[in-house]
Amino acid sequence: MTDDMIAFRGLMEKSADADLLREMIGFAAQRLMELEVGQLTGAAHGEKSAERLVQRNGYRERDWETRAGTVELRIPKLRKGSYFPFFLEPRRLAEKALTAVIQEAYIQGVSTRSVDDLVRAMGMSGISKSQVSRLCEEIDERVQAFLERPIEGEWPYLWIDATYVKVRQAGRVVSMAVTVAVGVNTDGRREVLGMGIGPSEAETFWTEFLRKLARRGLRGVKLVISDAHEGLKAAAARVLSATHQRCRVHFARNALAHAGKNGRRVVSALMATAFAQDDADAAKAQWRRVSDQLRPKLPKLAELMDRAEDDVLAYMSFPASHRVKIHSVNPIERVNREIKRRTEVVGIFPNEAALARLVGAILLEQSDEWAVQRSRYMPLESFAPLSDDALVSLPAVAA
Numbered sequence: 001m002t003d004d005m006i007a008f009r010g011l012m013e014k015s016a017d018a019d020l021l022r023e024m025i026g027f028a029a030q031r032l033m034e035l036e037v038g039q040l041t042g043a044a045h046g047e048k049s050a051e052r053l054v055q056r057n058g059y060r061e062r063d064w065e066t067r068a069g070t071v072e073l074r075i076p077k078l079r080k081g082s083y084f085p086f087f088l089e090p091r092r093l094a095e096k097a098l099t100a101v102i103q104e105a106y107i108q109g110v111s112t113r114s115v116d117d118l119v120r121a122m123g124m125s126g127i128s129k130s131q132v133s134r135l136c137e138e139i140d141e142r143v144q145a146f147l148e149r150p151i152e153g154e155w156p157y158l159w160i161d162a163t164y165v166k167v168r169q170a171g172r173v174v175s176m177a178v179t180v181a182v183g184v185n186t187d188g189r190r191e192v193l194g195m196g197i198g199p200s201e202a203e204t205f206w207t208e209f210l211r212k213l214a215r216r217g218l219r220g221v222k223l224v225i226s227d228a229h230e231g232l233k234a235a236a237a238r239v240l241s242a243t244h245q246r247c248r249v250h251f252a253r254n255a256l257a258h259a260g261k262n263g264r265r266v267v268s269a270l271m272a273t274a275f276a277q278d279d280a281d282a283a284k285a286q287w288r289r290v291s292d293q294l295r296p297k298l299p300k301l302a303e304l305m306d307r308a309e310d311d312v313l314a315y316m317s318f319p320a321s322h323r324v325k326i327h328s329v330n331p332i333e334r335v336n337r338e339i340k341r342r343t344e345v346v347g348i349f350p351n352e353a354a355l356a357r358l359v360g361a362i363l364l365e366q367s368d369e370w371a372v373q374r375s376r377y378m379p380l381e382s383f384a385p386l387s388d389d390a391l392v393s394l395p396a397v398a399a
Contacts, residue, residue, distance in 0.1 A: 026071045029064065033085050037076040040083060045076075055079045060371070063142060064088060070138075084372035136357065143360035146367070147195055151213065154220025155183035155193070156386040157322070158242070159332040161226060162201055163339055165359075167349045176352065177201050178339065178359055179209060182332045186220070186383040188376030192335070192367040193218065197356055203231030210239040222386055223318060225326055228254075228311070246311035248275070248327040258301035267294065267301065275327075280316040287313060321382050331377075335366055 034045060041056065043049035059074040076083055162179040179196040194216075196209040206229065210218075224236040225245040233244040252271065259267040270290045277283040287309055295302035315327045325331055339359055349355040370377075 022071055026073070029071065029073060029085070033073070033076060033083075036085070037078070037083055040078065040081070054081060062088075062368075081374050082372040136353075139357055139361060140353075143357060143364060146364040147360055148216065151193055151217040151219075153185045153187070154386075155185050155218060156220060156222045156383065157184045157225065157326055158193070158218075158221050158223070158240075159183070159225045159329055160232065161329045161332045161336055163336045165339075165343045165349065165355055166347070167352055167355055169352070173348055174199065176355065177205075178355065179205075180332060180335060180339070180359075180363065181209075181213060182335065183218075183221075184377055186386070188378040188380045188383065190331075190370045190377045192363040192370075195356070195360060195363055197352055197359075201229060201231065203234055206232040206235035207239060210235050214239055220386075223314065223326060225315075225329055227329065228308075233311070243314050243317075244311055245314040245326060246308060247329045248312055248315075249330065250328070251308055251312050255301055255304060258298060258304065263298070267298075270294070271305075274313070277316070278320075280313060283313050283316045284309060319382050319385060322378060325378065335363070338362055338366065 037056070038044045040054065042051045042053040045056065055078070057077040057079045059076055062073050062075055064071040064073050073085075075085060159182045160179060162177045164175045165178055166173050167176045168174075177198055177200065179198070179201070180192065181194040182190060183193045184190050194209070194213050196205070196212075198205045218240070221236075221240045221242040223245050224232070224240065224242045226232050226247065227250055228246050236242045236244050252268065255271065256264045256267060270293065271287075274283050274287040274290060277286055287305065291302045291305040294305070315323050318326060339362055342358060342362055343349070343355075346358070349358075
């Protein structure tokens with residue numbers, strides 16, 4: 001008798017109770033995943049076969065919400081490529097979190113007109129406070145586990161950006177900064193590493209935000225990419241011993257404001273000549289030539305370029321194949337656009353916990369989407385020069 005049949009018979013012999021259906025669903029789902037992964041790998045779990053295409057790489061836990069209740073799944077991981085079960089629905093948690101925020105605002109009587117309209121449209125006017133509380137607790141548990149999980153491995157690149165959202169606090173509506181950190185590890189994979197919520201982006205906030213990431217295991221950071229935040233720059237150097245890259249795209253916008261309407265195209269073309277250089281020394285030399293050329297007619301722009309040189313060109317000291325993705329915060333802006341899209345539905349959040357619940361759920365599911373993508377964000381072999389691990393950093397030896 002196979003192990004699967006033994007397990008299934010043991011399940012059927014249990015007494016009929018409320019958990020039986022849920023356990024049967026879990027058993028069937030796990031078996032389906034094993035069959036699917038077996039087809040992808042070319043061999044069953046634990047089987048030694050010359051036809052095996054790829055090795056397994058353990059499991060990752062995920063809850064599956066079904067009509068019978070929450071089913072705990074162990075989704076197989078692959079060393080190369082990715083696997084995502086066909087029966088799971090992406091973005092399910094974020095939608096549930098948005099519903100919870102709307103319900104909480106309604107229950108607490110602090111709804112805006114847009115929330116009131118949504119409550120009626122979704123047929124939630126009869127919901128009780130205890131029902132909302134249970135839903136919030138369920139989501140909070142998953143979001144907290146995600147945001148407090150250990151960070152393993154080395155993360156050479158860290159993108160940090162913030163977006164502002166309105167929250168009710170002590171009877172007033174205040175603007176809160178929601179800060180998100182996204183990293184790329186030495187496997188070339190992207191993950192959302194952390195989230196912070198605070199009233200401002202002062203150096204003390206950045207320092208505590210980065211220290212929390214470090215306590216969870218963040219290490220090996222070489223470059224922190226963000227907008228022009230002196231507090232973040234100082235905190236990155238102090239906490240992570242990392243170089244700071246100022247977003248090149250945002251700097252260009254600031255620089256062109258000093259060029260005048262008629263001079264913007266010329267200034268943009270001149271700055272692009274520095275970005276087109278092959279290495280950091282050549283880029284800095286060209287940057288200085290451009291600033292000197294602009295100084296007689298545009299002294300403020302030349303002074304801005306002088307001050308920003310090290311921050312804007314920091315990325316030029318890193319592998320050429322990485323530069324297109326590390327010179328700006330563009331890789332994280334898609335995440336922020338999704339946060340803005342969801343939070344604008346609510347308008348004003350009833351409290352900080354509700355904001356953390358929704359944004360945390362969005363980030364969890366974004367990280368899940370990246371985890372199952374087949375292609376790496378950056379090529380694996382290009383990370384050898386950046387690794388602190390001596391074995392990984394060894395140069396290739398010709399045969």
